[in-house]
Amino acid sequence: MIPSVLPTYNRVPLSFTHGEGAWLVAEDGRRFLDMGAGIAVNVLGHAHPALIEALTAQAGKLWHVSNLYQIPEQQALADALVDATFADSVFFTNSGTEACELAVKMARKHWAAKGHPEKTGLISFSGNFHGRSSAAIAASGTDKMIGGFGPVLPGFVHVPWGDHDALHSAIDEHIGAILIEPVQGEGGIRPLPDQCLKGLRELCDEKGILMILDEVQCGMGRTGRLFAHEWAGITPDIMMVAKGIGGGFPLGAVLATEDAAAGMTAGTHGSTYGGNPLACAVGLAVMRHVSDPDFLAEVRRKAALLRQRIESIVATHADVFEEVRGVGLMLGLKCRLPAADVVEAGFAHELITIPAADNVMRLLPPLTLSDSDIAEAVSRLDRAATAASLKAKAPA
Structure with a gap:
């Protein structure tokens, strides 16, 4: 029997009640760091x-x-x-x-x-x-x-x-x-x-x-x-x-x-x-x-900081990631493991990212994310990559 919402999406089993800045709160109370921004939509974050x-x-x-x-x-x-x-x-x-x-x-x-x-x-x-x-x-x-x-x-x-x-x-x-x-x-x-x-x-x-x-x-x-x-x-x-x-x-x-x-x-x-x-x-x-020049300058500064730290994650987890590509706060991590598995591992560590073609994980955060948000995102990505690597190596 067809559901009341046309089944054209493969939805993640998560729903959110509210958000603030770069954060989303799930129905069970967990706080997710949103590095997807609704697929590059929420440029000023949630509830600006x-x-x-x-x-x-x-x-x-x-x-x-x-x-x-x-x-x-x-x-x-x-x-x-x-x-x-x-x-x-x-x-x-x-x-x-x-x-x-x-x-x-x-x-x-x-x-x-x-x-x-x-x-x-x-x-x-x-x-x-x-x-x-x-x-x-x-x-x-x-x-x-x-x-x-x-x-x-x-x-x-x-x-x-x-x-x-x-x-x-x-x-x-x-x-x-x-x-x-x-x-x-x-x-x-x-x-x-x-x-x-x-x-x-x-x-x-x-x-x-x-x-x-x-x-x-x-x-x-x-x-x-x-x-x-x-x-x-x-x-x-x-x-x-x-x-x-x-x-x-x-x-x-x-x-x-x-x-x-x-x-x-x-x-x-x-x-x-x-x-x-x-x-x-x-x-x-x-x-x-x-459009404010000072706002855009901050985007560029934060983008450089995020990329630098993501590059270190790629170097640390060479069995999971191949390279970083993109510009500004539009980054892609080319994965060695299936990108969908790495994205899923992120969910387990309350980190939201988005898969793309060419086995890529996308990072499209709100342009307003803070330096502390960046640090937390990198920490959660580090833990997610470790979990994905261990799962891939586990006996079938």
């Missing part, structure tokens, strides 16, 4: 006072009116994003998946509006994860994502990660955009080197192709810059944002230059909930914190 204040203040005034009307909170958040980024215009969604759908539509509409309706093709890269909508799974091209969901949305060309020759060979007169994550998240915390991102920008300019960046997981301060592409000194034409932008409240956005968005006129896209007063009030509070 500024977010509580923004949410409750707005909740007492106005929740929702729809995009039939002017929404001052939405305008304020759009202005803040435009002021802080490359973008000239913003469309608000409820999720990263919705942002992907619009990014694909916007790229295709751009070329149709410019008299090139044939330029519908988009290049994406192996290991990507852009969501679970029709466009997003088509971008993945993997059996895991598209199996049983055909026919698949056409127009996507898949290129191996890091294969420059294959990328150049894939570009023809039908390609209108390249879609890439500056740091792959679900794909195993794989950063694209700065020189490669610069080269990709140059290639797009040379070939007259739009660059779409997916910063759903690596954006909003996660890497120590407001957005990860800033490390390479380049800007995209279109960018997908979600997760951290709402600090835990469902919110996403597509940011674009005026030229890239030129085809998106009245009636070409819409959302009932996207950018409603409640979501944007919270998003604006997040943005005020995360």
Whole structure:
């Protein structure tokens, strides 16, 4: 008999009653150190006072009116994003998946509006994860994502990660955009080197192709810059944002230059909930914190401290871990043992981490975690790695 909640998740048998900062409290009273932040969502941690204040203040005034009307909170958040980024215009969604759908539509509409309706093709890269909508799974091209969901949305060309020759060979007169994550998240915390991102920008300019960046997981301060592409000194034409932008409240956005968005006129896209007063009030509070240069400097300092200590754990437990990779507070531990087993061992020591592809354990903590949180996380990871190693060596 099917359960009342559609059984599409393999859930961990844990539930939490409340949280504060980088900590979650389970129903049985155990305190877990949250190094996953709801999959890179809770950038300001749990129950942050500024977010509580923004949410409750707005909740007492106005929740929702729809995009039939002017929404001052939405305008304020759009202005803040435009002021802080490359973008000239913003469309608000409820999720990263919705942002992907619009990014694909916007790229295709751009070329149709410019008299090139044939330029519908988009290049994406192996290991990507852009969501679970029709466009997003088509971008993945993997059996895991598209199996049983055909026919698949056409127009996507898949290129191996890091294969420059294959990328150049894939570009023809039908390609209108390249879609890439500056740091792959679900794909195993794989950063694209700065020189490669610069080269990709140059290639797009040379070939007259739009660059779409997916910063759903690596954006909003996660890497120590407001957005990860800033490390390479380049800007995209279109960018997908979600997760951290709402600090835990469902919110996403597509940011674009005026030229890239030129085809998106009245009636070409819409959302009932996207950018409603409640979501944007919270998003604006997040943005005020995360875009602050002093806040980002602290993220970089804490990231360096965490990485240094994690490197020592990898060296100590060479039978469990192979390497550390990533940037900022977006780290991946490539495991020698099954990553799922190491994550499970962490649960036994009240440490929350997240598995990813390529046998990687992800560390995506709140950007507000303290130095003492870092020390405790490393201590618990040390104990979890020891337990995982002993279990692997135990007789069957």
